[in-house]
Amino acid sequence: xxxxxxxxxxLLEHLSLATTVLDASMELSKGRRKSGAALLxxxxxxxxxxxxxxxxxxxxxxxxxxx
Numbered sequence: 205x206x207x208x209x210x211x212x213x214x215l216l217e218h219l220s221l222a223t224t225v226l227d228a229s230m231e232l233s234k235g236r237r238k239s240g241a242a243l244l245x246x247x248x249x250x251x252x253x254x255x256x257x258x259x260x261x262x263x264x265x266x267x268x269x270x271x
Contacts, residue, residue, distance in 0.1 A: 220257055221251070224257030228244045
């Protein structure tokens with residue numbers, strides 16, 4: 205089996221997108237509409253800006269912890 209060198213990068217990008225959407229759905233189910241919307245927006249933009257969803261998720265968790 206021959207793997208594409210970019211295959212791992214593509215897999216990680218899709219996995220990051222999926223986890224961001226999952227994180228957004230969890231936030232929305234908990235009634236946190238603003239953070240859920242921010243995560244959905246970050247997921248939509250993460251195809252153009254890799255890592256954006258992860259950064260937004262970390263910032264939301266950090267801001268929640270510092271409150």
